[in-house]
Amino acid sequence: MASKRFILPRRTFLQGSAGLAGTAALGTSALGTGMLARPMSALAQDKPEEIIVRVWGGAWGEAMRSGVADPFTEMTGINVRFDYTEDNEIRPRIWAAVDQGRVPPIHVNWDTSTNATISALRGVTVDLSDLPNLEGLLPLARPVGLEGYPLVNTYAYVYVCAYRPEAFPEGPPQSWRIMLEPRFRGRIALYDDGIGFNPIAVIAGGGTIDDIPDNMEAGWEFYRQLRENEPLLGEDPDFTTWFQNGEIDIACTISVNARAARQSGIDVEWTVPEEGCKVDTDGLWVPRGLPENEEYWAKQYVNFALSREAQAAWCSALGLPPVYPGLEPPEDLVGDPAYPTTEEDFARLVSIPSPVLVENQPIWFERFNEIFQG
Amino acid sequence: MARAGRQSYPLTWRLLDIAERAARLVWPRRWKRQVGYLMLTPAVLLVGLLAIGLGYMAEYSLHELDLSTYRLVEEYSLVNYQTIVDRPVYLRVFWRTLLAAILVTLFALALAFPYAYLMVRTSSARMRKFLLIALFLPFFIGQVVRAYGWLIVLGSEGLINTALGALGLPRLDLIYNYPSVIFGLTQYMLPFAVLMMVPAVAAIGEEVELASEGLGANWMQTFRHVVLPLARPGFIGAGIVVFTLSLTDFAMPEILGGGTSDFIASSIYDSFFQISNFGLGAAIAMVLVGIGSVLAAAMFILVGTGTLGMTGGGRDTGR
Amino acid sequence: MRGRRGKAVFLWTVVGFCIVTLSLPTLIIIGASFTAGEIIQFPPDGFSLRWYERLWNLDSFQDALWRSLYVSVICTVIAIPVGALAAIGTVRYRLRFRRTLQVYLLLPFTIPLVVSGIGLMLVFGEVRILGQLWPVGVALCVINLPFMIWAVGASVNSLDPELENAAANCGAAPVQVFLTVTLPAVTPGIITGGLLMFVLAFNEFLVSLFLVDSRIVTLPVQIYNNIRSVITPDLAAVSVVYILFAVVAVWLLDRIVGLEIFLRSR
Numbered sequence: 037m038a039s040k041r042f043i044l045p046r047r048t049f050l051q052g053s054a055g056l057a058g059t060a061a062l063g064t065s066a067l068g069t070g071m072l073a074r075p076m077s078a079l080a081q082d083k084p085e086e087i088i089v090r091v092w093g094g095a096w097g098e099a100m101r102s103g104v105a106d107p108f109t110e111m112t113g114i115n116v117r118f119d120y121t122e123d124n125e126i127r128p129r130i131w132a133a134v135d136q137g138r139v140p141p142i143h144v145n146w147d148t149s150t151n152a153t154i155s156a157l158r159g160v161t162v163d164l165s166d167l168p169n170l171e172g173l174l175p176l177a178r179p180v181g182l183e184g185y186p187l188v189n190t191y192a193y194v195y196v197c198a199y200r201p202e203a204f205p206e207g208p209p210q211s212w213r214i215m216l217e218p219r220f221r222g223r224i225a226l227y228d229d230g231i232g233f234n235p236i237a238v239i240a241g242g243g244t245i246d247d248i249p250d251n252m253e254a255g256w257e258f259y260r261q262l263r264e265n266e267p268l269l270g271e272d273p274d275f276t277t278w279f280q281n282g283e284i285d286i287a288c289t290i291s292v293n294a295r296a297a298r299q300s301g302i303d304v305e306w307t308v309p310e311e312g313c314k315v316d317t318d319g320l321w322v323p324r325g326l327p328e329n330e331e332y333w334a335k336q337y338v339n340f341a342l343s344r345e346a347q348a349a350w351c352s353a354l355g356l357p358p359v360y361p362g363l364e365p366p367e368d369l370v371g372d373p374a375y376p377t378t379e380e381d382f383a384r385l386v387s388i389p390s391p392v393l394v395e396n397q398p399i400w401f402e403r404f405n406e407i408f409q410g
Numbered sequence: 411m412a413r414a415g416r417q418s419y420p421l422t423w424r425l426l427d428i429a430e431r432a433a434r435l436v437w438p439r440r441w442k443r444q445v446g447y448l449m450l451t452p453a454v455l456l457v458g459l460l461a462i463g464l465g466y467m468a469e470y471s472l473h474e475l476d477l478s479t480y481r482l483v484e485e486y487s488l489v490n491y492q493t494i495v496d497r498p499v500y501l502r503v504f505w506r507t508l509l510a511a512i513l514v515t516l517f518a519l520a521l522a523f524p525y526a527y528l529m530v531r532t533s534s535a536r537m538r539k540f541l542l543i544a545l546f547l548p549f550f551i552g553q554v555v556r557a558y559g560w561l562i563v564l565g566s567e568g569l570i571n572t573a574l575g576a577l578g579l580p581r582l583d584l585i586y587n588y589p590s591v592i593f594g595l596t597q598y599m600l601p602f603a604v605l606m607m608v609p610a611v612a613a614i615g616e617e618v619e620l621a622s623e624g625l626g627a628n629w630m631q632t633f634r635h636v637v638l639p640l641a642r643p644g645f646i647g648a649g650i651v652v653f654t655l656s657l658t659d660f661a662m663p664e665i666l667g668g669g670t671s672d673f674i675a676s677s678i679y680d681s682f683f684q685i686s687n688f689g690l691g692a693a694i695a696m697v698l699v700g701i702g703s704v705l706a707a708a709m710f711i712l713v714g715t716g717t718l719g720m721t722g723g724g725r726d727t728g729r
Numbered sequence: 730m731r732g733r734r735g736k737a738v739f740l741w742t743v744v745g746f747c748i749v750t751l752s753l754p755t756l757i758i759i760g761a762s763f764t765a766g767e768i769i770q771f772p773p774d775g776f777s778l779r780w781y782e783r784l785w786n787l788d789s790f791q792d793a794l795w796r797s798l799y800v801s802v803i804c805t806v807i808a809i810p811v812g813a814l815a816a817i818g819t820v821r822y823r824l825r826f827r828r829t830l831q832v833y834l835l836l837p838f839t840i841p842l843v844v845s846g847i848g849l850m851l852v853f854g855e856v857r858i859l860g861q862l863w864p865v866g867v868a869l870c871v872i873n874l875p876f877m878i879w880a881v882g883a884s885v886n887s888l889d890p891e892l893e894n895a896a897a898n899c900g901a902a903p904v905q906v907f908l909t910v911t912l913p914a915v916t917p918g919i920i921t922g923g924l925l926m927f928v929l930a931f932n933e934f935l936v937s938l939f940l941v942d943s944r945i946v947t948l949p950v951q952i953y954n955n956i957r958s959v960i961t962p963d964l965a966a967v968s969v970v971y972i973l974f975a976v977v978a979v980w981l982l983d984r985i986v987g988l989e990i991f992l993r994s995r
Contacts, residue, residue, distance in 0.1 A: 088943050093958030119943035120954035124683035128847065129939065136854045141942040154686060158480040222583065228669040229684050268586055269669025273959050280768045282567045296959075300767055395477060398685035405680070406499040408670055430902045442903075446822025453815035453834060453878065456807075456871050460836050463848015524743040543979060544748045548755055550975035552932040552949065554956065555968045559754025562761070562771050569757075569771065597750045605925075609883040629736035647879065651838065658841035660935065675841040682847065695844040702839035707832045 082329040086115035087143040087337060093120050094272075095296035096354065100146065103350025104341045111340070114333060123147050127155065130323045134160045140323040143334035149189055149317045150397065153179065153390045156186035162322040162331060164188050169342035176317060177342070177359040181391035187321035190341060191356040194374045194385060195232030195314045196306040198275075198294040203285035208307040212240040215286060221265050225278055225287035228269035230259075230404035231397075232314050233288045235386050237262075239311040245386060249396045252403070259407045269408060279304050291374035295355045308373035308384055315376060315385040464699065470692035482689050490693035500677060500694065507673040508701075510592055510663075511656040517596040518652045519645055522603035526611045526644070527637070529604070545601045553598060557665040560594055561585060586668025594666040595656055602655065603648040610644025611637075646713050654702050674698055755972065762965035769962050780966040790967075793948040796862060797931055800947055803866025804873070804930035805923050811870070812877030812926075813919055817911060819878070820885040837872045845872055846939040853940065865940045865947065869930040876929065877922040884918025920986055924978065932971070 105116035133140040164185040241258030347360035369375040473482035564584035660675035681691030765775030934949035
């Protein structure tokens with residue numbers, strides 16, 4: 037969006053024309069309460085009726101509900117409402133709200149660290165450095181490449197190789213290169229922006245981790261070969277549907293989704309092939325522009341999510357290693373490569389720092405698009 | 411209208427007289443010729459909301475994205491438009507979308523005309539109702555759900571493939587490809603096309619066809635030389651609507667295309683939401699709107715608006 | 730009529746194909762909604778009403794449903810005067826810049842919905858009316874306006890201007906002519922257009938996505954957000970609810986004015 041220098045002339049024009057359009061603006065409607073202006077005299081710690089947290093749906097939202105939201109409500113009496121808008125789709129809405137000086141649509145954003153870093157760079161996040169529960173967390177909790185805590189990471193997760201055991205009688209796939217075999221033509225699935233696999237493609241294509249991000253050619257070559265095998269590209273619900281309907285045999289997806297699918301009766305397993313899998317983090321951040329008291333309680337929510345009980349409940353429901361040290365993994369994930377706890381676990385996985393991702397993901401996305409959409 | 415005395419002057423007439431005088435005050439008689447513009451003003455203002463939005467887009471499209479702050483830089487430049495031209499993927503997707511829009515329009519028109527014809531000409535009122543209901547019901551369940559219905563039918567373990575398997579025939583790849591998107595869009599646009607056609611077909615009197623038959627033509631010739639030309643406004647109206655809606659469609663290609671047959675609306679979505687490059691997304695949008703408007707304008711100039719009805723200046727003669 | 734059989738065969742084959750392709754997804758979704766299983770499949774895995782029960786018990790579902798109805802009503806209520814006036818204006822009167830106006834009024838179709846959504850979000854945000862439900866109704870009216878203009882325009886086209894002249898000849902002043910001759914004559918178009926606007930608004934999610942927040946979410950947006958995570962049969966159940974609405978609406982329309990209205994222009 038245009039920076040400060042252009043705000044005056046642009047705003048005048050746009051406000052003028054928008055004002056014309058808005059002359060028909062009447063009062064609030066009966067059914068929509070929306071974001072009414074709070075009385076400015078509210079004390080900083082006045083409890084709001086509710087706070088709104090953006091979550092992913094399905095297993096993710098349920099984990100947040102039982103692990104963090106309900107205990108928070110019990111503790112404080114503040115209702116927690118979930119907003120199920122996709123992380124990508126809420127971002128321009130928050131940015132527009134901050135730019136236009138309005139109250140943003142949510143209080144807390146549960147976002148990928150990369151996305152959160154982008155919003156932090158844009159300056160729309162509130163600093164969380166003063167949260168007491170930040171002490172004692174694993175170094176993983178600290179955002180990389182940013183000053184202070186414009187966001188805080190809450191757990192790690194792995195983009196595993198999920199597969200249908202029936203299609204692999206010889207055992208779990210040892211290498212990602214198995215996706216190039218003709219017998220899997222049309223039965224492979226990737227995220228439609230290449231997320232979670234771009235760095236792995238480089239290694240699978242014969243390169244090394246040092247090639248990332250400057251020389252990704254091995255990865256693009258691998259993608260070109262993969263294209264011949266007609267993979268399906270989609271998002272999480274598509275993967276689940278495809279596994280359910282037997283459309284695919286192998287996919288690169290987040291372990292949470294594979295685990296949720298397995299728990300609901302679909303025949304799916306997962307593994308970390310020899311080239312490794314990408315490991316990343318998710319975090320929480322609070323947008324700017326909230327009224328003082330609501331911002332205070334939004335930060336309290338984030339603080340609570342970092343506490344021992346919340347981390348234990350939330351992350352074990354998800355099946356992901358938390359940033360709170362010393363918690364036991366859920367039974368079905370002990371020793372699972374998708375639940376890294378020790379240094380050796382992490383050594384098998386591929387981790388790319390957020391700033392590198394932020395800078396390169398658009399470029400990788402465009403190359404990915406070019407290869408697969410052509 | 412003789413006035414039969416003050417007491418029996420009907421209330422409605424009195425009200426109408428007041429209305430008349432009020433209207434004269436607001437809009438004097440000498441502006442009578444401009445009444446048309448007055449009537450158009452609310453619509454123009456309403457669409458003006460979109461025009462303002464488009465203004466925002468035009469503004470964004472002229473700025474490049476600064477990756478260190480994720481804001482658009484201050485300087486004006488044509489970098490975004492240059493990107494569209496330079497990267498082959500955008501041109502490929504544009505072409506794919508344009509081709510699909512043309513194909514969907516042709517198929518939809520070809521299917522809609524017989525449907526509209528039958529609906530208008532059939533003598534049984536019940537059959538007419540049945541056809542109308544069959545047309546309208548899918549309208550109510552929206553694009554996304556219909557697409558999922560098709561996944562169940564056409565999927566690799568869907569109804570058709572299961573039936574083929576039971577007969578011992580090889581399975582077909584009926585979904586997650588370009589043809590399935592065309593198919594899905596065609597059946598989605600069908601109700602729109604039929605609705606646009608019906609007024610034109612209904613306006614053709616049956617006597618005209620009978621006369622043609624009476625002069626010795628068989629039904630195919632009658633169709634070709636009499637009915638189709640007379641139904642031209644219907645084709646034009648339906649064609650414009652189906653074309654513009656298909657060109658800008660987003661949901662169907664995403665769901666039925668398996669991620670590899672995205673249309674240009676997906677590229678716009680991706681620019682705005684995946685890579686947060688508002689400038690690029692806005693530029694693609696401006697190009698798309700430009701292409702759509704230019705093609706629509708060309709159609710209007712060449713053949714008129716058909717049943718889309720915006721002729722202006724008196725009776726529609728099917729121009 | 731020569732070749733009558735050939736003609737009937739041709740017509741009925743095409744129409745039959747159309748009916749099948751139009752109805753097949755609907756029937757499948759209806760069937761799948763009664764499944765006792767966990768996923769949308771056809772034939773359904775057992776018979777049960779559990780998904781409907783789940784849907785009904787979901788608080789947010791009922792709220793979202795009412796909001797969608799409210800928004801659709803607002804959309805229709807605005808569309809009727811605006812669209813009718815515009816249609817009468819464009820068809821009846823000589824206008825300069827006719828072509829420009831036509832292309833301008835086609836903007837809701839030539840601008841992709843995603844772009845319309847973002848644009849309207851920015852405009853409404855600037856005027857500080859985001860967060861309320863009625864602007865959503867206005868937005869939905871805007872993006873579907875050409876349909877309304879078309880529907881009424883079709884009626885206006887078949888209205889003989891001589892009728893209006895005749896009324897004027899009998900001494901009716903312009904406003905009276907408009908109210909007593911023009912408006913009643915375009916009523917079929919208004920009803921057709923109104924129903925169309927209502928249905929389209931009731932189903933719209935792409936533009937609504939940008940204009941609602943979690944406190945005022947409408948049903949299609951809620952469904953859309955749900956299926957971004959996992960697709961369960963309550964999607965089918967919701968669709969069946971929509972279909973029920975459709976059936977009721979169509980039946981009502983038939984009772985009040987007769988479905989034939991779509992086929993007439995006068």
